[in-house]
Amino acid sequence: MGSHISKKQGHETTTSSINNLHNISTELNSYEAACKLDIDLQSFDATLQSRTHNVINSLAVGVEVKALSFDSLKEVTECLLEMNQEVVKVILDCKKDIWKNQELFDLVEDYFENSLKTLDFCTALEKCLKRARDSQLLIHVALQQFEDENRVEGGSSEVRYSKTLEELRNFKDVGDPFTEDFFVIFRSVYKNQMLMLERLQKKKNKLDKKLRSLHAWRKVSSVIFAATFAAVLICSVVAAAMAAPPVAAALAAAASIPLGSMGKWIDSLLKNYENAVKGQKEMVNYMNVGTYVAIKDLDNIRVSIERLEIDIESMLKNADFALSGEGDVKACVEEIRRKLDLFMKNSEELGAQADNCSRDIRRARTVILQRIIKHPNNH
Numbered sequence: 001m002g003s004h005i006s007k008k009q010g011h012e013t014t015t016s017s018i019n020n021l022h023n024i025s026t027e028l029n030s031y032e033a034a035c036k037l038d039i040d041l042q043s044f045d046a047t048l049q050s051r052t053h054n055v056i057n058s059l060a061v062g063v064e065v066k067a068l069s070f071d072s073l074k075e076v077t078e079c080l081l082e083m084n085q086e087v088v089k090v091i092l093d094c095k096k097d098i099w100k101n102q103e104l105f106d107l108v109e110d111y112f113e114n115s116l117k118t119l120d121f122c123t124a125l126e127k128c129l130k131r132a133r134d135s136q137l138l139i140h141v142a143l144q145q146f147e148d149e150n151r152v153e154g155g156s157s158e159v160r161y162s163k164t165l166e167e168l169r170n171f172k173d174v175g176d177p178f179t180e181d182f183f184v185i186f187r188s189v190y191k192n193q194m195l196m197l198e199r200l201q202k203k204k205n206k207l208d209k210k211l212r213s214l215h216a217w218r219k220v221s222s223v224i225f226a227a228t229f230a231a232v233l234i235c236s237v238v239a240a241a242m243a244a245p246p247v248a249a250a251l252a253a254a255a256s257i258p259l260g261s262m263g264k265w266i267d268s269l270l271k272n273y274e275n276a277v278k279g280q281k282e283m284v285n286y287m288n289v290g291t292y293v294a295i296k297d298l299d300n301i302r303v304s305i306e307r308l309e310i311d312i313e314s315m316l317k318n319a320d321f322a323l324s325g326e327g328d329v330k331a332c333v334e335e336i337r338r339k340l341d342l343f344m345k346n347s348e349e350l351g352a353q354a355d356n357c358s359r360d361i362r363r364a365r366t367v368i369l370q371r372i373i374k375h376p377n378n379h
Contacts, residue, residue: 104280107196107203108368111287114192115361118294121189122358124182125301129354131177132308132347138174139315139340142167146333161322161329168319168336176312178305186302193295200288207281211274286371290364297357304350311343 035041145163315336322332 103203104283107199107287108283108372110199111196111291111368112365114189114196115290115294115365117192118189118298118361119358121185122354122361124185125350125354128177128179128182129347129351131174132312132343135171135174135177135312136340136344136347138167138171139336139343142171143333143337143340146330150330161333164329164333165323168322172316172319172323175316176309178309186298186305190295190298190302193291193298197288197291197295200284200291204281204284204288207277207284210277211281283368283371286364286368290361290368293360293364294357297353297360301350301353301357304346304353307346308343308350311339311346314339315343 035045142164145167146161149161149164318332318335318339322329
C-alpha cells in the first residue's frame with residue numbers, strides 16, 4: 001500500500017510540474033521575442049536546445065530498454081551542469097560590463113592629474129602676480145621721485161627727473177610679469193580641462209543610456225528563464241521515465257519549483273545594477289561640476305590677465321616715451337599714474353580669482369575623495 005501511495009503521489013507531483021510548464025506560455029513568448037532581437041541570446045538558445053534535445057533523446061533510449069542507463073543519467077547531470085555554467089557565463093559577462101570601472105577609474109585619475117596641473121598653474125599665476133606687485137612698487141617709487149623732482153625748477157627733463165627716469169627704467173627692465181612660458185601653461189591647463197569636460201559628458205551620456213535601457217539584465221533574466229525551463233523539462237521527463245518511485249518523487253519535486261520565485265532575485269540583480277550605474281553617474285557629476293567650475297575660474301582669470309596686460313602695456317609704453325625723450329616726462333608720468341589705479345584694482349581682482357580657483361580645485365578634490373572613501377565599490 002505504501003508503494004501504491006508513493007506511486008500516486010509521484011504521479012500527481014509530476015502532473016503538477018507539467019501543468020506548471022503550460023502556465024508559462026507568456027514567458028516563453030517573451031523569451032522567443034528576446035532571442036529574435038539579441039544575437040547572444042540566439043547563440044545561447046541554440047546551445048540550450050541542442051543539449052536539451054540530446055538529453056531527452058538519451059532518456060528516450062533509456063525508456064526503450066525499460067530502464068535508465070548510467071550513461072543517460074550521467075548525460076542528464078552533465079547537461080544541467082553545463083546549462084548552469086552557460087548561465088553563469090552570461091551573468092558574469094553582464095556583470096563585467098555593468099561594473100566595468102577601468103574607464104571611470106582612468107577618468108578619476110586624469111581628473112586628479114588635471115586638478116594638480118591647475119593648482120600648479122595657480123602657483124605660477126601667484127609668481128606672476130608677485131612680479132606685478134614688484135612692478136607696482138617700482139611705479140610707486142617713480143611717482144614719489146617725480147613728486148620730489150617736480151618741485152625743482154629749471155634744467156632739462158633728463159636732469160630734472162633723473163631719479164624718476166631711473167625708476168621707470170627699472171620698471172621697464174622688469175617688463176611684462178606674464179611671460180610666454182606662463183601662457184603656455186595656461187593654454188595647456190585650459191585645453192586639458194575642456195577635454196576632461198568633453199570626456200565626462202560622454203561618460204555621463206553612456207551612463208544615462210544604461211539607466212534608460214536595462215537590456216543587459218533582460219538578457220540575464222531571459223537566459224535564467226530558458227535554462228530553468230529546460231532543466232524543469234528534463235527533470236519532468238526523467239521523473240516520468242524513472243521506475244523507482246522515491247527517485248521520481250524527488251526529481252518531480254525539484255521540477256515543480258516555481259519559476260516565478262526567481263523574480264525577487266532578478267529584481268535584486270536589477271537593483272544592484274541600477275545602484276552601481278547611479279553611483280558611477282554621481283561620481284561623474286561631481287567631476288563634471290568640478291571641471292566646469294575650474295573652466296569658469298580660468299575664463300575669469302584670462303579676462304583679468306588681459307586687462308592687466310593692457311594696463312602694463314600702456315604704462316611700459318609711457319615709460320619708454322619718457323626714457324627715449326620722445327614724450328614729455330610729466331605727461332607720461334601722469335598717464336602712468338592714471339593707469340596705476342586701474343592696474344592695482346585689476347591686480348587685486350586677479351589675485352582674488354587665483355585664490356578662488358585654487359580653493360575651488362581643492363574643494364572639488366576633497367568632495368570626490370570623500371565620495372570614493374564612502375562608496376569604495378561603486379567606481
